[in-house]
Amino acid sequence: MAANHLLVLNGGSSSIKFALYEVGEVPRRGLAGRLVRIGLPGTRLTYADPATDDGQFISSPVAAGTYPAAVAFLLDWLEQQPGFAAIGAVGHRVVHGMAHQQPERITPELVAELRSFVLVDPDHLPGELALIEAVQQRHPRLPQVACFDTAFHSTMPRVAQQLPLPRRFEAQGLRRYGFHGLSYAYLLEELGRLAGPAVARGRVILAHLGNGASLAAVRDGQSLDTSMGFTPAAGLMMGTRPGDLDPGVLAYLMESAQLTPKQLTHLLNHECGLLGVSETSSDMQDLLARQATDERAAEAVELFCYQARKWVGSFAAVLGGLDALVFSGGIGEHAAEVRARICQGLGFLGIELDAARNAAHAGVISTATGRVTVRVIPTDEERLIAQQVSELLALNPA
Numbered sequence: 001m002a003a004n005h006l007l008v009l010n011g012g013s014s015s016i017k018f019a020l021y022e023v024g025e026v027p028r029r030g031l032a033g034r035l036v037r038i039g040l041p042g043t044r045l046t047y048a049d050p051a052t053d054d055g056q057f058i059s060s061p062v063a064a065g066t067y068p069a070a071v072a073f074l075l076d077w078l079e080q081q082p083g084f085a086a087i088g089a090v091g092h093r094v095v096h097g098m099a100h101q102q103p104e105r106i107t108p109e110l111v112a113e114l115r116s117f118v119l120v121d122p123d124h125l126p127g128e129l130a131l132i133e134a135v136q137q138r139h140p141r142l143p144q145v146a147c148f149d150t151a152f153h154s155t156m157p158r159v160a161q162q163l164p165l166p167r168r169f170e171a172q173g174l175r176r177y178g179f180h181g182l183s184y185a186y187l188l189e190e191l192g193r194l195a196g197p198a199v200a201r202g203r204v205i206l207a208h209l210g211n212g213a214s215l216a217a218v219r220d221g222q223s224l225d226t227s228m229g230f231t232p233a234a235g236l237m238m239g240t241r242p243g244d245l246d247p248g249v250l251a252y253l254m255e256s257a258q259l260t261p262k263q264l265t266h267l268l269n270h271e272c273g274l275l276g277v278s279e280t281s282s283d284m285q286d287l288l289a290r291q292a293t294d295e296r297a298a299e300a301v302e303l304f305c306y307q308a309r310k311w312v313g314s315f316a317a318v319l320g321g322l323d324a325l326v327f328s329g330g331i332g333e334h335a336a337e338v339r340a341r342i343c344q345g346l347g348f349l350g351i352e353l354d355a356a357r358n359a360a361h362a363g364v365i366s367t368a369t370g371r372v373t374v375r376v377i378p379t380d381e382e383r384l385i386a387q388q389v390s391e392l393l394a395l396n397p398a
């Protein structure tokens with residue numbers, strides 16, 4: 001393929017991240033940014049200007065009140081940027097791929113299959129499909145590739161995939177799939193680059209902590225378990241999702257509040273988690289700033305850290321010990337206090353943080369004497385997607 005650039009689109013429920021890459025042995029990022037607060041007041045386009053040496057960010061308001069309008073605006077804008085004409089393919093992050101285990105070229109059959117998954121992931125798939133179809137309509141000859149968040153966890157043993165439900169439901173696809181797989185694959189690759197292949201093949205817990213949050217237990221470079229399950233709402237509490245709940249709570253809510261399935265889904269994806277407990281914000285930095293004077297904020301932070309600490313302990317049991325713990329995601333990369341509170345009391349596992357290193361967000365934040373190396377590694381899902389697309393389509397920069 002003569003084209004030497006590719007476009008990565010990472011669509012969320014209220015945001016779209018994008019990045020242009022020049023194809024090579026290692027994809028090189030060019031123009032990149034995001035469209036945020038889609039469908040909410042204050043929609044903005046923010047991007048790093050590749051023409052400046054310091055990568056200065058440019059931000060401007062966008063008049064796009066709906067997701068389709070935002071997609072149309074973004075594609076209009078991208079088509080005017082230098083390098084767009086050289087794009088040879090588009091890669092998409094697809095959050096729920098059910099049983100798909102490898103990146104796949106997007107076909108009408110795959111789109112139809114993904115549409116059948118919308119009930120499982122109503123928060124992400126509609127936006128991802130809107131992006132795929134908009135690109136197809138404008139550039140029908142441009143290859144598109146779906147990179148699945150669930151693929152990384154396809155190596156989980158059957159015992160970690162099974163749900164304790166009647167087997168007839170398993171036959172319908174109900175099992176634990178896991179998510180954040182693109183982030184985890186990137187983090188494992190970076191861990192190998194930074195610390196060596198032997199460390200990456202050891203007993204590792206990866207913690208992607210952001211508005212969506214999960215942890216994964218990895219050994220020999222393969223996922224053994226992860227906190228999210230059939231949907232991204234499971235596991236650890238998150239910005240607006242509750243994580244694991246007693247199923248009786250759901251039945252009670254539907255009966256007592258007479259919620260429809262659609263209303264219950266909205267509650268679980270948009271009104272719970274940090275926002276639900278604090279009643280003020282789903283943003284961890286906001287809550288950390290308010291915790292000294294707002295008991296609700298303090299309880300939300302404490303509950304998040306407590307649950308994350310429990311997941312670390314349980315995954316250490318799955319792995320039979322622990323060699324490395326990696327923090328990533330918006331909270332994992334930037335909230336030193338949260339990292340410290342998660343690790344507090346885990347000395348029996350060999351986890352000891354260096355307070356100064358942690359406060360400085362150093363790459364390694366554990367002490368020299370601790371048995372477990374604790375790292376902070378910024379994630380980059382878009383670069384991994386670019387790499388997967390390039391490999392699948394055998395893009396040739398020549």
